[in-house]
Amino acid sequence: MEEKFSPTEACANFVSSVSFEDIPAESIDLLKRDLLDWIGCAIAGAADKSSEPIKKVTAELGGKPQAGAVGLLKNDVARSAMCNAYYGHIFEMDDVDRESISHPATVNFPVALAMAEYLKKSGKDALLATCCGFEVMLRIGASVTPGHYKVFHTTSTSGVFGSAMVAGKLLGLNATKLAWALGNAGTSSAGLWQFLQDGAMSKFLHVGLAASNGILVALLAKEGFSGSNHILEGSQGFFVGYGRQEPDLSLFKDFGEKWRSATVSFKPYPCCRHTHSAIDAAEEIREKLKGRKPAKVKLYTYGTANQVAGKRNPKTGRQAKFSTAYCVASTILRGKPSNNDFTDEKVTEREVAELENLIEVIVDPEITAMVPKNWPCRLEVVADDGENLVAQVWSPTGDPEKTLNWDGVVSKFHIMTDGIIDTKSQEALIEKCKNFENLQNVGEIFEL
Template identity: 60%
Template structure:
């Protein structure tokens, strides 16, 4: 790494200088689409029983009623960012960036929106701050991928940087104070994958921590609380402690030239993104089977997918969402996955268990070579009448190469929120997001949602 160039200072300089007019039109359009997508995920998540722990603790702790929380009373700005971030990750339907292997929306957007609804910022300011947060977070994540991801949950460890930048941008922090916020974000960065081995709920806490503490360090910087000027590249900094691989500064030299925000993927299925190309392949195989049974089935996968989503014989909903084999079996038998296919009852269904047990998973070095540019899977199967079938998917549905249209995202939003908010509210939220740059006060968005919100438990 060049000692005369500072990625940390480059990031804070970019964020301080960024103006709405600098952002390319397609990137603005993507952020608005992703905003609608995340809101749908957060509404559905807030209605889930899994949201209860943070709701109970947030209500117990209390706080100034500064910012809106989906499905709850308003609370202080840090609690609001934390709760909304937690909700947005529950259903495993939020966006994902391939290069950094992270979910930027559910950490950056709640931080920006919490501060904006508190201080009355408008839609243009929010879109600008979200873009700033995405661009910084995704560069940090891509620089340390893939080795960091083997132990650390990148959404959490790098998400706090994105949240701090987004919140700081809404607070109109100058470059020096944005650098301080970035420095203290790095000091608080955390998030380990160990919870996966127990099927625990820590993933939601990761996003809550990243968004809430991102806001917290930005508020501290506003009040003059200093932080490291070189948190990323310093000899005792983030890259040194967390990267687990050699890093370069090249990704921090193309701010304003390369826009990573527009290359983030949408998730059409409610499970780990690493399962999605396998699901697409399974759905293709389902069409080719025409109701016939299989005598053998091999799933060719890549190492990261099996590290994160390699669970076999899942016992509950959480484990099933991180089981590529279960997702393939369920998709072959039931078709396109929905949330009901991950209920505990669906997971324990005998026919699915039998097919899941039949699947042999092989980590394919040729597939490994194209990760993270592609997250591919291949299925090779033989029917009971002896026909050999193959299905290969390089780019799962929702990737930039195979993207979702506004109509697709609207349909997903309605599916995620059906029964929780009224059709009239759905229409209003879609309209607000489509024209978000014209929104004068973003607090109205949450007020609109909460007026009709109904929980499912």
């Protein structure tokens, strides 16, 4: 009888056997751009008031000075990774993968940097480990999307598998121990969307715990602590408990052939990625209006966007980041959104609130059918003089079809970090990311 295919085993075997030389140049280049992009997000996040709770708790609990964190003294690897992951997700500016609907950078890079510094590994080692985390995390997330995503925050639930593989690769674990780490990562997998209904801060904690728990299970595996060998496909495993749909096992059969780390998207706007195609469309409509007022606005979008970013009449900046209607109204009136457009004061300005209320949001079956391969939308606007205006966006800015090159990522990095760190530090970080595989002391990132 043919042995049943094990996606858990496939993940462990890939991570144990892959070398830096196996990774295609386009993946390495994207990972380095993504590293700079994430560092900019983390620096901005660490300077925001939302970072204060984790800073205070981390300082109170303390830990051995093993690895650096943005804006903090060195702490133990798990807490440093937790803080950095948390910071990177605060402004909703970190990367996104379309098929898994997840943000791999803010879970995997904090683990790679913390463990590489602690273990005295090179930038090349950290990039290899990060690639392993991306490849595993994104396959697990995509295999259960979109059903899983209706209840679970995939960045957290699949992210802990990725972070465990990052830490495990840097620890040099064999396939058996990597499978144990996956088993205990699955047991630690968590992250529910309920917080969105209250505009709560849980999203930051989701990624922080995914990063720190990945380190914990990898370190335990190194010491002989066993875990399920079939955590994904087992009768009481991840797919059964969390999947909410039949998993796509074919995704685990193309390791080394398709590199998902080469197809991640960048986020140009500081809000939920599901709002971005609508923002691009709104910017096009703004140009077509040429100063006229919109009299009617219809936004055709997909189901997941309405589920996650369907907030109406937001009262706070946090709520507005998950309101496609607000983002469209703000863009039509003010242009492309920046952090300044998500203050509580800006969100409740009368003119933007009136336009937001005018927008009719329609979940379009044809657009929904294109997700998660694409995240499109269409805006239909009637101007106050009666002219009909239409903007159709198939792929938002930052997707692989419209990716941010080095110049784009560097520009965004400056936007995120201007006024927080000095120009000399900015330029040094840019150069270190561009040449990250040659960096011998990964801790230099946090010294800057």
